[in-house]
Amino acid sequence: MSLKVPGIGLAKGLGVSIRHATRKRITEQYPEERLNVSRRTRAQELVWDPQRCTGCATCAKACPQGNIKIVTSVGTDNNYVVEKFESDEGRCMFCGLCVEACPYEALFFGRSYERAKYRRADLVASKEDMSSPEKEKSAYYRPELHEGLPEQTLLIYRKHKRPL
C-alpha cells in the first residue's frame, strides 16, 4: 500500500494544458494573413527568364508529363527565338526535373501559392505569365540564389490584425 496523494499527476496535466492555452496560436487565417512560404519551395508555378533561355528544349525533354510545350524558330543572330513556351499547371506535378535539367539556369520555381483558377484552360501558363517581373524566384536547385537568402522556417506573415 503506497501513501501517495492521488491526483498530482492529473493536476500536473491540467497545468500543462493551461500553459499551452497561453501560447501563441499557430492558426493562419488565410485572407487576412499569408503563409510565409519557404523561399526554397518546389511548388505551384514556374518562372522563366527569357534573357537566359536559348530555346534548347531540354526542359521539355526532361518533363515526365510532356507538359512543357516549346516552339522555336531560327533567329538572325545564330540563335533560336522562343515563339511559344507553355506549361499546363493543371497537369504539372512539380517534380522539378525541368528546373534541374535547364543547362542555362533560365527556369525557376516561383513562390506564389494562390494559383487556383475557375477554368482548366486558365491554368496553362504562357511565356508572358512565366516571365512577368513580379514573380518571385524560389531558390530550389539554384545554389547562387540560396546563398543570399536567410535561414528560414515556415512562419506566418501577419499582414493585418487577426480578427477576433
Added chain:
Amino acid sequence: MYNLPEVVTMTAHNVLDKPVALDWPGNFWAHWGIYTVGIVLVVLLVVMGFIWFERRLLGPFQLRIGPNRCGPFGLLQPVADAVKVLLKEDIVPVLADKVVHFLAPIIVFVPVLLIFAVIPFQDGVGLIPDFNVGILFIIAVGSFETVAVFMAGYGSNNKYALISAMRGVAQMLSYEIPMVLAVVAVLLVTQSLSMQEIVRQQTVPFILLLPMSFLLYFIGALAELQRTPFDLLEADSEIVAGYHIEYSGMKFAMFYLGEYGSAFAISAIITTVFLSGWKGPFLPPFLWFFIKAFAVFALIIWIRSTWPRVRIDQLMAFAWKFMLPLSLINIVIVAIEVLVWPAGLPWGLVFLNIGIMVVLLTLWAGMFKLRGGPQIES
C-alpha cells in the same frame, strides 16, 4: 431533528415563494406559462452558448482559434450548424424499431428541461424554486436519460450502438449511486431538499465546507455526462459516436442538444448545491448564477482537453471500489459533524474537511487495486 415533508404538495400557495406571482392575471397558471416558455428559451440559448463556448475554449488549448467567422466572435456558429443539421437527410435503418428509434431523441431532451423546473435562477425566481423535494426530483428525473440512451441503442438495430448503449447504461447507473450519496451529505447539513433553501443556507459555499462531496459529485457528473475522462463510449477520436451512430439530421441534433443541455443542467446543479447559486457581490444575482454555471463548464472543458480516457474495466472498478466506499465514509463523517454542531457547521470546519479529504483519498487510493491488466496511475 429532520424536517422532512410529511406530504409532497405542489399547490400555488405552497410552491410560490413570493406572493407577487399570485396577483398576476390567471394566478398560478400565468406564472407557470411564463416561466415554462422562459426556461425553454433560456435553456436553448444557453445550450447554444455552451456549444460555442466549448469550441472557442478548446481552441487555445490546441493552439488554434476556434470558430470566429460566423458573426462577432463566431457567436452565430451554433445557429449555422443548427440550420445545416436541419436541412440534412434523416436516415432510418430498414430493420430499426421505428417507434423506439423515433422516440429516443425526443425523450433524451425531456429530463433536461424538467430539471430546470426546480432550479432557482435567483432568490425565488424559477418555475418552482422552493419545491420541497427539489433535489430528489432532480435525481429522479435526471436518471431518466438512461432510458433514452438505451432506447437509441436498441432501436437502431446496430450491434455497435447496442453495445455502446449497454455500456452507457452501466456507466450511468454505476455513477448515479456515488453522486446521490454525495448529495445526501449535503442534505444532512441543510436538512432541506428544496434547492432554494440549499442556496440560502450556504454562507460558506459547500465546495469549501464539504469538498469531498463536491469531488465525488463532480466525478460522478463527468461520468453521467459521458465526458472526458469517461467518454469511452463516444470517444470522438477512436470510435464514431456510440449509441447514436445510426442517427442523422435533426434526430442527431436532438442528441447533441440533450448532451449539452444536460451539461448545462449538471453545471446548474453544481452551481446551486456547491457554489452557493445566485449569491455573489456587486453583480445581479441571476448573472452570478450563469457565471458560475459557465465556470463549471469551463472546468469540464479544461479536463476534456487534458486527460486521457479510461478503459471500461477501470471505469466500473473506479465507481464501485473507489467512489462508493468513499461516499459512504463521507456520509458518516458529515453526519458526525452535524451531530456535534447541530446549530449549523462553523466555517472553521473548512480546513478540517479539506484535511480529512486528503487523508481519505490518500488511504483509499493506496488500497485501490484493479485485478488483471495494468494499474491506474493516479
